[in-house]
Amino acid sequence: MxxxxxxxxxxxxxxxxxxxxxxxxxxxxxxxxxxxxxxxxxxxxxxxxxxxxxxxxxxxxxxxxxxxxxxxxxxxxxxxxxxxxxxxxxxxxxxxxxxxxxxxxxxxxxxxxxxxxxxxxxxxxxxxxxxxxxxxxxxxxxxxxxxxxxxxxxxxxxxxxxxxxxxxxxxxxxxxxxxxxxxxxxxxxxxxxxxxxxxxxxxxxxxxxxxxxxxxxxxxxxxxxxxxxxxxxxxxxxxxxxxxxxxxVHEKANTSTPTNLTQSYIVCEVPQKIGLLWSFIKNHLKSKMIVFIQSCKQVKFLYNVVCKLRPGLPVLALYGTMNQMKRMSVYDEFCRKQYACLFATDIAARGLDFPSINWVIQFDCPSDANTYIHRVGRTARFQHGGEALLILTPREEQGMIKQLEDKKVPIKKIEVNPNYIHDLTSKLQALCAQFPELKEEAKRAFTSYLRSLILMGNRKVFDVKSIDIEAFASALGLEIAPKVRFIKKGQKQEQSTNEDKNNKNHEEEDKAEDEDDDDNDLFTIKKTSNTLEQTIIDLPESSQKEKKLTKAKLAKQLRKKNRLVNKHIDYDEDGNVIMNSDEDDQSSAYNIEAAKAHLQQMDEIDKQVYRRFKKRHKVDTRV
Incomplete structure (x- = not known):
């Protein structure tokens, strides 16, 4: 060192x-x-x-x-x-x-x-x-x-x-x-x-x-x-x-929805809804909107109709029966778009954060106030502004607005000038005539909407009887309204339930009256009616419906009994039977074994003729 x-x-x-x-x-x-x-x-x-x-x-x-x-x-x-x-x-x-x-x-x-x-x-x-x-x-x-x-x-x-x-x-x-x-x-x-x-x-x-x-x-x-x-x-x-x-954190707030959300509703009949929606889309081409519809079949129909009418902005659809990869691609595409219109069922009503949504249109009335709150929640998120429009029928207005007021939802009614609403009836009828698959989708949308109204629990808001079925079918482009059997069944069930309730009420009243009589007249004998009691005889019901006897089954039965079917009989001028009729010809016509033998002979003759023709054809080709 x-x-x-x-x-x-x-x-x-x-x-x-x-x-x-x-x-x-x-x-x-x-x-x-x-x-x-x-x-x-x-x-x-x-x-x-x-x-x-x-x-x-x-x-x-x-x-x-x-x-x-x-x-x-x-x-x-x-x-x-x-x-x-x-x-x-x-x-x-x-x-x-x-x-x-x-x-x-x-x-x-x-x-x-x-x-x-x-x-x-x-x-x-x-x-x-x-x-x-x-x-x-x-x-x-x-x-x-x-x-x-x-x-x-x-x-x-x-x-x-x-x-x-x-x-x-x-x-x-x-x-x-x-x-x-x-x-x-x-x-x-x-x-x-x-x-x-x-x-x-x-x-x-x-x-x-x-x-x-x-x-x-x-x-x-x-x-x-x-x-x-x-x-x-x-x-x-x-x-x-x-x-x-x-x-x-918002329990003591004056409203259940964000304060920067403007909410309004329009009252119109069901047949006018499509024209109203189309007019709204054409007047808001520089907006990003979601249109909530009740059922998947309605979403498919309206999506295809609007696509064929070409509104001037991208149109997308999101519903439950779609393929999962398609659903994800639609979700991502709608998030990326600056201006677009998304037709969706309630699968898009909860929790989804679509950026920059300007409008939420509820084409069909929501089932309750909570569903309404979740639908309009797709806009006015994170201190951004937004607007919501609810389309109601005159039947739905009173009951639905009452529910929204109870939930502290501020909403006001607006009037629309009918001159600005487009009538698409003739265009939809032309499209349905041109595209048969669109006509089938219109029929499905028609029945699914009526079925959704029947399945709704609140009868004070939703009523199928208030809808003009013929006008609704015409608004979808259908010349004739499809037969809807479940409406009659639903009405019968409601009548039966109402009758049961009335019968129960009458029985309870009768019991109460009997109890009152027992209390007041403890030592009196009740009067018995002198009329004869009606005896009811229960007839045994057939477990299975009687099968109809067709002509083919009748012919088989007659053949087993060796009876001639379709026998030809001749009569003279006086109405007497001519004895020398061609019974032999009739019997031979219905002899199955003889007919088989005759057909086999004809087949052999045809084969021989075909072989001769084939030999001649070969000789001609060699020459």
């Missing part, structure tokens, strides 16, 4: 493993959960969240939380069960996706731990949208997530579902995996989330949800979110909540 050389001192620092850093971060964040104050939170950085979650939120441009997010995220991080209710477009999806990621981080979850989070949505489109948001905010985490919905490859899902940490699914497909996938288990489930809970837990999904919940562990955290939250004990008992925290 040289005398002037400096001695280099190496600083050896202890390298801390990454998992220890993560554990230390989680421990520090967990201590802050009890100190969360929703009133003091302005950005997502004010929440005690992991850095990976914050990076994902910043990457997806989520900076400032909404009211429901401020209230719900802190309660969810503390481990409470939640019943969350907020207006449409208020950001309920992030209210449960952020706690989902933090829950798995706290548990140090890995792929080998299996399923930890289960998110159930009522429709495929809503599940797809939730899955896309989860991919954006969770891109820096190491968890595996899967979209389990109908219409996709079941075998591919079965191969990967056992290694999935977060599942976003629909109820029917999830139940199918419980029944058919042998290695699918929910033993380690940490959290159950039900989006649009009032729809997922209603009568349509009740049995499916019972079967699903029976396969889940009882010790778990459960969260329910919806714009119209359920408080029914029967529905909440399905998911067995434990001391849930009810969060409703």
């Amino acid at each position: 040289r005398p002037n050389q400096k001695v280099k001192i190496k600083n050896y620092s202890v390298r801390i493993p990454q998992w220890k850093k993560n554990d230390k971060e989680i421990q520090q964040l967990t201590k802050q959960y009890d100190q969360i104050d929703p009133g003091s939170i302005e950005t997502f950085k004010d929440f005690p969240l992991t850095q990976k979650t914050l990076d994902g939120l910043a990457e997806a441009d989520f900076i400032n939380p909404t009211d429901i997010q401020r209230e719900a995220i802190g309660v969810a991080l503390q481990g409470h069960d939640i019943l969350g209710a907020a207006m449409t477009g208020s950001g309920k999806t992030l209210s449960f996706l952020i706690p989902v990621l933090e829950c798995l981080c706290r548990a140090r979850w890995t792929i080998n731990d299996g399923l930890g989070i289960l998110i159930i949505s009522p429709t495929r489109e809503l599940a797809y949208q939730t899955f896309e948001v989860l991919k954006k905010i969770g891109q820096f985490h190491d968890f595996s997530a899967g979209l389990i919905i109908g219409g996709r490859d079941l075998k591919g899902e079965q191969e990967r579902i056992s290694r999935t940490n977060i599942i976003v699914c629909t109820p029917g497909r999830l139940l199918q995996h419980f029944d058919e996938t042998w290695n699918f288990s929910c033993e380690n489930l940490k959290m159950l989330i039900i989006d649009e809970a009032d729809r997922t837990l209603d009568m349509g999904f009740a049995e499916t949800m019972k079967s699903i919940v029976s396969n889940l562990p009882k010790e778990r955290q459960t969260m329910l979110f919806s714009a119209t939250q359920t408080k029914s004990i029967r529905e909440l008992a399905l998911v067995s909540l434990e001391k849930p925290v009810y969060i409703s």
Whole structure:
């Protein structure tokens, strides 16, 4: 070592493993959960969240939380069960996706731990949208997530579902995996989330949800979110909540819909609806709109009609019977379009976030006020403006407006100048005559609309008898109204139910009168009628209808009895039977064996003639 050389001192620092850093971060964040104050939170950085979650939120441009997010995220991080209710477009999806990621981080979850989070949505489109948001905010985490919905490859899902940490699914497909996938288990489930809970837990999904919940562990955290939250004990008992925290940030609001949403309704007859809709589309070509229709068959018919009439803007259709890949492509295409018109059923009414929707038109009256709120919630989202138009018939006006007023929905009536409404009857009749498949779709749309009115429960709003069937059929392009048998059946059922109710009421009145007579006349003998009692004889009813005797069956019976069929008899001028009639010819005409022999002889003669002709033809060709 040289005398002037400096001695280099190496600083050896202890390298801390990454998992220890993560554990230390989680421990520090967990201590802050009890100190969360929703009133003091302005950005997502004010929440005690992991850095990976914050990076994902910043990457997806989520900076400032909404009211429901401020209230719900802190309660969810503390481990409470939640019943969350907020207006449409208020950001309920992030209210449960952020706690989902933090829950798995706290548990140090890995792929080998299996399923930890289960998110159930009522429709495929809503599940797809939730899955896309989860991919954006969770891109820096190491968890595996899967979209389990109908219409996709079941075998591919079965191969990967056992290694999935977060599942976003629909109820029917999830139940199918419980029944058919042998290695699918929910033993380690940490959290159950039900989006649009009032729809997922209603009568349509009740049995499916019972079967699903029976396969889940009882010790778990459960969260329910919806714009119209359920408080029914029967529905909440399905998911067995434990001391849930009810969060409703807009419960004390003056309205149930966003304040920046302008709502109005128009009253017209059913045959005028198509002309009114066409006139509206032609006057709003620089808008993006959704038209809600009651049934899939009506959506298909109106979509094809508007496409053939060429309105001047892109037209799309979304309904339940479409192929799953087609549904996803329509959803993505409509999100990308600046101006477009989407015809849809109620599968697009809940939770879907279509960007920049200007108008929501309800072509058919919704079944109730909750359905109306979810439909108009596709516009005026995240502090953006929007407009909604409801088309009602005179029969539906009073009952539906009363329901909306009870739900604190501000809506006003507007009048339309009939001179500005196009009459499409002649054009539709020409199209139906030119395209037979369109005519068949018109017939299906006609019957499906009438059937939907019969299936509606509220008879004060919906009544098939109030519709002019002939005019409605003509408005669809049909010259003659199709026969609808189920209307008469529905009317008979209503009459029978009304008669049963009246009979029950009369019986109760009679019983009450008898009891009064017994009380007043305890020691008197009741008078008996001297009229003879009518004896009723029950005749045995035939179990099967008598079969009609056709001509063919009658001929077989006569042949078995060796009787001549169609015997020819001649008569003279005095009406006497001529004895020398051609009975031999008649008997031979109906002798089957003789006829077969005669046909065989004729066949042999034809074959011989054909062979001779063939020989001559060969000789001519050789020459």
